[in-house]
Amino acid sequence: MSLDAQLARTQPSRGNFNLGVAFALMALSLSFLMLAGLFVRAFAETPPARETMPSLVRPNDMGTGALLFPSSQPGYFVEAPRLATDVEIDVTGPIMRTRVTQRFQNPSKGWVEGTYVFPLPEDSAVDVLKMQIGDRFIEGEIKLREEARQIYEDAKAEGKKTALLEQQRPNIFTNQVANIGPGETIVVQIEYQSSVHQSDGAFSFRFPMVVAPRYNPQPIVQTVDLDGSTGYAVGDPVPDRDKIEAPVLDPAKNARINPVKLTIKLDAGFPIGALTSPFHEINVKDNGDTGRLITLKADSVPADRDFELNWKVAAGKTPQAGLFRETIAGKTYLLGFVTPPSEAGANEEKPHREVIFVIDNSGSMSGTSIEQAKESLALAISRLGPNDKFNVIRFDDTMTVYFPSPVQATPDKREQAIAYVRGLTADGGTEMLPALQAALSAQGPVAKDALRQVVFLTDGAIGNEAQLFEEIAGNRGDARVFTVGIGSAPNSHFMTKAAEIGRGTFTLIGSEDQIAARMGELFAKLENPAMTNIAANFDEKTVRDISPDPMPDLYRGEPVVLTAVLDSTAPKGMLRISGDAGRQPWQIAIDVAKASEGKGIAKLWARRQIDDIEATAYSAADPASVDKKIEEVALAHHLVSRVTSLVAVDVTPSRPNDEPLGSAKVPLNLPAGWDFDKVFGEEGTGGATQRAQLAPAPEAEMVADMMAAAPTARAAGMIAQAAKPVALPQTATLADRYILIGLLMIAIAAMASVAFGIWRWQMQGLATANAGTRYEH
């Protein structure tokens, strides 16, 4: 055949070949691109934009007392305009009594039910509630919770002004106020008793004054940290917390919007040295050696800080001990505090420790929880010294004790244990009891002078709490049980109590970035107990209910603070407190007869008593008996508690039905102590009125606009509870997605195979053509 003919034959085939190759290559690369695109799409999820909710608050955000009205957005509330706040704090020795009076306004044109939310220090005993709504004066009476709610609901239905003060959590109280008229002013006054905080020889207290954050209108980008294997969203319950703008108010403007008058009468009981308020500017007036009168400097209230006051003793040494008493109804209530000398045990070498680590690797821990637990545990093991002994126990529905008995923490053993821990996976059920038994009673006797510590890492997802508490109480021996709560929603109730019974502490690790800091605090405690085996004894035989019981270990700089009650009015004898500072025993004796008088100790005692009863609730046969005990104490001391509430009783005669509101002014016969204008002072009243006029009308109108027009009892109940809304778990599986991705991948593979086939076929064609050409030659 001629060259031309050959060319003519090969040419088109080559053209075909090129086209085919190009097509095949294109198809292949397209498949890969699509595949890549698929994965890129899969991993780059668009973060959803947060809905904008200007000026709305949630009860949990309240850092200071505030009156909330339900808003038209479910779950959100608007704050009633606060016209004035007056705070009076009387500090006598270690006890303080706080009276907060606040004036609010209903800016709407309708009748509303509001909820007054106020956070308080954990140990506060709330006992007085007084309110003025419009022309009605109302005082709270202590009643059983259910009974109080019934009285409130009835009064509300009848259109009466009424108020109900309930404890929601030990440090959050709410006060529901019904039937607030249009434009009416509400004055709320609460009083509570609490104790002064002591640490490292310094005395201090905090008063909550943080203004709740406003949800700013800028969209906030949020991502939820999802766990691939469990589908659980884990993370900060308020994601992007830092992006919720702190209200930065111009102090002068804030003072106008939220004027606070703070007066502190301080009677320290010893010559006062340095007196500081770290966050607020104060005026100090001397009142003798031991007394001070402190007021806030005008126009200097930053909105984002609690008020804090610190004071120290003038010269010489901090009082090592103090004892105060109050006699009520033939009983003497005692409050004592002792700071162990900080030198005690300072020269001692660190005690040897025997640490038993228990890690929960059950199914409920899967995901980020187990990772956090593993990391925390690895950190803890690496911190052990060569003189310490340790062992590791892991459990799900089965259990493994890693070393047959505790081993010396040599670098080898530590590495070995860490490697074991890192290899753990979370699966199976949660059978905690055998692991606890193994940790408490199967680890051999404690070496002389050694400290046995059991560190328990779990999410506490168990049902047999009572059994576990009994196990700890019965078999703890000399061991201290420290619990570490892992994950976003660990059972902190269980772990706090387990640590309390085990005379240890509870550490909560909510997220990855907290591990280092929180575990660091725990290590400091594990490694340096300042004083152990503390016991308090009275010579007097009638002393009852010494609290806390058992006495917790002390860490550096902390005082022992105890309360007790005696059945006599003239106590005699000594109070002896003893403990071990390292290997050195320590004891102090205080003459009870020389205790100085202090007001409000009975209330503090009662509050502690309630805490103690709650703490032993696990061992009570039936929960009703626990409630009954709390009820007795709370009613006797007029305290708000979990089972008792203050319910308001209208003390002014109600308006006759036939007379329209406004036309008949009921003459006001003020009960003594009810003149709130006096509380606020002439200037205050004038100021308030002036402020009310000055208050920018649009602002009040905005609040009125956002208020739900007619809040139902249910809506009011929602805020009243001030509870955190239930966080819902992740309820989407990736099953559909997997199936989709899988099918797409199969389709892509099929396409690629076809493309490959075409390519091969073309190659085949070329080869045949070439062969043909050769043949024909």
Add this chain to the structure above:
Amino acid sequence: MSTELSNEWRAGFLARLSAGETVVLAAIAMIALGGTLVAAKGVYMKAKAELSQVLLQRSFAAEMRGETATKPWPWADFTTEAEISAPRLGQKAIVLSGASGEALAFGPAHLLSTPQPGDAGTAVIAAHRDTHFRWLKDVKPGDLIVVTRKDGRKLTFRADAGRIARWDESGIDANADGHNLALATCWPFDATTRGPMRYIVTAELVVADPIVTGAVPASRSDIAEKSSDNPLAQN
């Protein structure tokens, strides 16, 4: 000749491939395999959700008979709590305790931080939108939701309108007044990605049967009978 060639081609197919072609072919094979595995995983998750309900039915029936500590299978980290049904929609599922990701893979779960259905407060039951609570979007206001607790109490709730909320701003208060039930699942329903939004249907208690003491064979067998046809199989 062509068949001969094709046979030969097939026989020596792999041997004749160039290095590059082998790589390409291997990549294709791997994509196909990967796709099959991923799809199988998805199918497995669904199958697990559907099939496990049979075992859960058995365990729940045992619990109803008064047996305690009956775990559906020995290594399960949850117990059966109740049975939830939507009579109008003909749907039924066993509710588990503790809404851990693990429990949710097998059935709707009751959030332990909330009270039991029928007790004072708001009980929350959550389930996956693509399996057990696929029917939640079809619940209309006024529909009845029946919950049978393991203590034998049968509680009837009337559903309210559904709403959409973020997972951490559900607005559900576990201690709210009344006896309420909130059913939650993920939203949007047809999305294949996970998101922060949840669809919540609240319901109020309307009828509460007292605790049934002793065996009631009729109702029991009824339950056992219905358990065999999985309510979600048709989806």
